[in-house]
Amino acid sequence: MIDKNLVSSVVAEVLQKLRENGVNPTGMPTGACSAVPAQTQFGVYEKMEDAIDAAQRSYKMLCKQGVAARRKAVACIRRLAVENAEPWGKMEFEETKIGKLAHKIEKLRSCIPVVPGVEYLDRTAFSGDAGLTVIDNTPWGVIGAITPSTHSVPTLSGNAINMIAAGNAVVFNTHPGACRIAAHAIRAYNEAIYKEIGIPDLLACVKKPTLESFDAMCKSPLVRLLCVTGGGAVVKAAMNSGKRAICGGPGNPPVIVDETADLAKAARDILAGAAFDNNLLCCGEKEVFVVESVADQLLAEFDKLKCVRLTREQMDAVVRECFLPYDGKGYPHPKKEFVGKDAAVIAKAIGLSVPADTEMLFGETDADHQLVQGEQMMPVMPIVRVPCWKAAIKAALQAEHGFRHTSVMHSKNVDRLTEMAQRCDTTLFVKNGPSTAGLGLGGEGFLSFTIATPTGEGVTTPMTFTRSRRCVMVEALNLY
Numbered sequence: 001m002i003d004k005n006l007v008s009s010v011v012a013e014v015l016q017k018l019r020e021n022g023v024n025p026t027g028m029p030t031g032a033c034s035a036v037p038a039q040t041q042f043g044v045y046e047k048m049e050d051a052i053d054a055a056q057r058s059y060k061m062l063c064k065q066g067v068a069a070r071r072k073a074v075a076c077i078r079r080l081a082v083e084n085a086e087p088w089g090k091m092e093f094e095e096t097k098i099g100k101l102a103h104k105i106e107k108l109r110s111c112i113p114v115v116p117g118v119e120y121l122d123r124t125a126f127s128g129d130a131g132l133t134v135i136d137n138t139p140w141g142v143i144g145a146i147t148p149s150t151h152s153v154p155t156l157s158g159n160a161i162n163m164i165a166a167g168n169a170v171v172f173n174t175h176p177g178a179c180r181i182a183a184h185a186i187r188a189y190n191e192a193i194y195k196e197i198g199i200p201d202l203l204a205c206v207k208k209p210t211l212e213s214f215d216a217m218c219k220s221p222l223v224r225l226l227c228v229t230g231g232g233a234v235v236k237a238a239m240n241s242g243k244r245a246i247c248g249g250p251g252n253p254p255v256i257v258d259e260t261a262d263l264a265k266a267a268r269d270i271l272a273g274a275a276f277d278n279n280l281l282c283c284g285e286k287e288v289f290v291v292e293s294v295a296d297q298l299l300a301e302f303d304k305l306k307c308v309r310l311t312r313e314q315m316d317a318v319v320r321e322c323f324l325p326y327d328g329k330g331y332p333h334p335k336k337e338f339v340g341k342d343a344a345v346i347a348k349a350i351g352l353s354v355p356a357d358t359e360m361l362f363g364e365t366d367a368d369h370q371l372v373q374g375e376q377m378m379p380v381m382p383i384v385r386v387p388c389w390k391a392a393i394k395a396a397l398q399a400e401h402g403f404r405h406t407s408v409m410h411s412k413n414v415d416r417l418t419e420m421a422q423r424c425d426t427t428l429f430v431k432n433g434p435s436t437a438g439l440g441l442g443g444e445g446f447l448s449f450t451i452a453t454p455t456g457e458g459v460t461t462p463m464t465f466t467r468s469r470r471c472v473m474v475e476a477l478n479l480y
């Protein structure tokens, strides 16, 4: 008597083993698979353990297929992000209800193609009397990544490009408020990658991310490195996990404007960075310190833009209505329901009606105002008068809270710019431009939505997700 269940489980196991070894059981050449592997859910799983196992199997397959396969996978992600910028941008906007639709689309269409891939990998060799040593940058394996609500698909896409280019697979614990679109994009990326190179789960996630799934990710021995993009709580949790964690943490980027600056340009640049996606960018301008002698002129320049000036009382009202009660411990925080909302929505909350296309509210406050000290993530810009540029640097450093994230200065005086560059100690320091120039958007350089601040890796690249390994041949293979 043949046990049918036993036969089918043996067949399934054999097929799986073949796939794990890079052999396509359909008989078609690897790289052109059409049959769907039995076990795969193309990256979207109920349980974190299953997501990690799937990512691990795909990591092994990627190892066998080499750098050419990584390049193809990265190309799939870049292509799909552009092709789907509009529908995915819309889905993310509808799910999260924060930011601006046009900017959600722009982040996928214009930003993801310039995230560095395989071309960014480096290696070093030493040749001499003692032989030949090669230092190469190799994958970790499966990386556990935590993504924010503020840029769900952009962050996971950028992480995916960086991490796969370096030869890894990734398992994501996405933000619960942006997990549907994240899972949708992960599945689409995997299906495209599978068609191209026959690997189904280089990106994996759980359908419903929770603190428990985060915990399972941190505890899994298969997850060898963590990458966090989020606020202070998750950075702390990842750092306490006992695993190495690359963390993009919170910021509160100050802007200094001195009396030598081009004030019209400074106002335009501040608006461009701060109003992008309704101030959701972690590197976006959050408060301005302007030298007293040009403060009125700077305020007048904002009046000429799509901005509405608030009185001091109205700036206080924004805090009353849109911030959580603050007891002086830690830093002030906005209420979730106002994060990333349009300027008109915030104005309405304080009983003010402004044109629907208002890009930013702005107004004068003191330096200790909650809008200055808290990471507001709303298009409301507090402007603080300071007596001189030295006082501006002092106040800016205080407001940045040592996050070492981003700061901006508008000045034509090189000595002052140099002093700020040295003292601010931020990961990004942008001179005479919008904060977004620090991500290569209108400034030189490359882009990633993970700016590793407390752990010091900076704007992440494929090299961030490699292990440096040295291979030494003694007294042979040297070239001279």
Ligand code: NAD
Pocket: 146, 147, 148, 149, 150, 173, 174, 175, 176, 211, 214, 229, 230, 231, 232, 233, 234, 237, 247, 248, 249, 250, 251, 281, 282, 375, 449, 450, 451, 452, 453
């Ligand atoms: P968030 O901190 O609320 O969430 C980020 C992620 O962490 C989510 O996936 C969330 O589910 C998870 N999380 C939160 N608390 C956790 C905990 N205690 N344990 C485990 N997981 C936890 O942030 P958000 O509102 O989605 O994003 C905004 C914050 O992220 C801002 O502070 C912003 O500055 C920061 N951010 C930083 C970068 C960077 O690259 N440095 C980029 C984007 C956003």
